[in-house]
Amino acid sequence: MSFIQLENITKLFTGGDKAAVDALQLNIQKGEIITLLGPSGCGKTTTLRMIAGFENPTKGTIHIDGKEVFSENHSLPPEKRGIGMVFQDYALFPHMSILKNVMFGLNKWGAREKKLRAKEVLELVGLEDYAKRYPTQLSGGQQQRVALARALAPRPHVVLMDEPFSNLDAGLREKMRYDVTNILRKANTTAIMVTHDQKDAFAVSDRVVVMKDGLIQQIAAPKEMYRCPKNCFVAQFVGKTNLLTGTMDTDLQNIHTHIGKVSLPTQWQERLDTVKLSIRPEGCRLSEQGAYCGQVERVTYSGEYQELHVRLHNEPELSEEPMLIYAPVEQDVELGTIVSFDIKPELVALVE
Ligand code: ATP
Numbered sequence: 152m153s154f155i156q157l158e159n160i161t162k163l164f165t166g167g168d169k170a171a172v173d174a175l176q177l178n179i180q181k182g183e184i185i186t187l188l189g190p191s192g193c194g195k196t197t198t199l200r201m202i203a204g205f206e207n208p209t210k211g212t213i214h215i216d217g218k219e220v221f222s223e224n225h226s227l228p229p230e231k232r233g234i235g236m237v238f239q240d241y242a243l244f245p246h247m248s249i250l251k252n253v254m255f256g257l258n259k260w261g262a263r264e265k266k267l268r269a270k271e272v273l274e275l276v277g278l279e280d281y282a283k284r285y286p287t288q289l290s291g292g293q294q295q296r297v298a299l300a301r302a303l304a305p306r307p308h309v310v311l312m313d314e315p316f317s318n319l320d321a322g323l324r325e326k327m328r329y330d331v332t333n334i335l336r337k338a339n340t341t342a343i344m345v346t347h348d349q350k351d352a353f354a355v356s357d358r359v360v361v362m363k364d365g366l367i368q369q370i371a372a373p374k375e376m377y378r379c380p381k382n383c384f385v386a387q388f389v390g391k392t393n394l395l396t397g398t399m400d401t402d403l404q405n406i407h408t409h410i411g412k413v414s415l416p417t418q419w420q421e422r423l424d425t426v427k428l429s430i431r432p433e434g435c436r437l438s439e440q441g442a443y444c445g446q447v448e449r450v451t452y453s454g455e456y457q458e459l460h461v462r463l464h465n466e467p468e469l470s471e472e473p474m475l476i477y478a479p480v481e482q483d484v485e486l487g488t489i490v491s492f493d494i495k496p497e498l499v500a501l502v503e
Contacts, residue, residue: 156214
């Protein structure tokens with residue numbers, strides 16, 4: 152049995168015309184960091200709330216550390232599930248010192264143990280010198296770490312984090328992704344995070360669960376998900392991509408599309424007629440003698456690369472989207488010029 156098991160979890164809200172979460176199936180291993188990723192309204196917060204016990208599923212069962220915490224005729228209250236929560240706004244008590252905030256979750260512990268444990272977790276998050284301060288005297292990133300320390304203090308089975316980085320500015324957000332992952336790894340804690348931000352999800356997770364309309368679209372490690380998205384939705388949600396339709400060659404590896412022949416990284420298992428391809432923009436490399444060529448319709452400079460829109464010459468009609476290509480910043484690319492490029496098969500995926 153996995154450490155956390157969600158079986159057939161369905162949630163129908165009264166008044167809702169379809170399930171907010173639909174027959175969700177998810178197994179999580181001990182020590183894993185998992186992220187539920189998806190657009191607004193896809194059901195990720197509802198899933199997290201059902202694991203926490205703030206919301207009861209309409210159907211299904213939930214096990215945490217081998218113990219049934221929810222089934223048709225049984226629901227363990229949140230405080231008995233061994234869960235630590237980190238909320239989006241941190242929910243620290245402003246009138247309590249940092250130490251007291253962290254000790255708050257340990258109310259059943261003896262006074263001495265409480266203090267020792269609170270100091271231990273403050274050290275873990277690197278805030279041992281801030282114990283006497285109050286939340287308003289800390290930066291956003293420090294408050295975030297206090298919230299994590301408070302969640303970790305009672306040694307929960309699992310830490311649940313709801314959009315933990317959304318209140319932080321871009322620079323701090325990047326640092327906190329790194330810090331939070333490190334702290335969770337050091338504490339060897341199982342964690343489930345909810346976010347709509349692909350970068351948050353990829354930076355901290357062992358596996359990402361992409362959801363849409365209450366349904367799981369794909370569960371995979373970040374790299375695998377980026378390289379082999381299962382369907383068009385996942386391909387577009389976890390980064391920019393070119394989606395093309397084509398027909399499969401008899402060799403099961405080459406696809407004939409409106410831009411020409413595109414190769415898959417490996418031979419496909421079975422012959423399919425019409426197929427869809429996802430080609431990542433960084434998989435398209437400008438080169439003098441490239442197999443494809445077209446006119447540059449748009450150049451957007453991002454600092455790290457240049458985003459080009461290239462209209463292929465052999466496009467039958469202008470209704471096809473131009474190809475999105477990333478070019479290195481040191482390369483001079485003028486609007487309206489003709490460029491040629493190659494496509495790296497490793498960044499081509501067949502999608503549903
Ligand atoms: P967000 O990123 O905006 O928080 P989400 O992916 O977390 O979105 P949920 O909050 O889980 O989505 O909502 C999933 C669906 O369930 C939505 O259609 C939402 O309107 C609906 N829903 C959520 N809570 C309730 C509720 N208490 N009563 C009725 N419908 C609800």
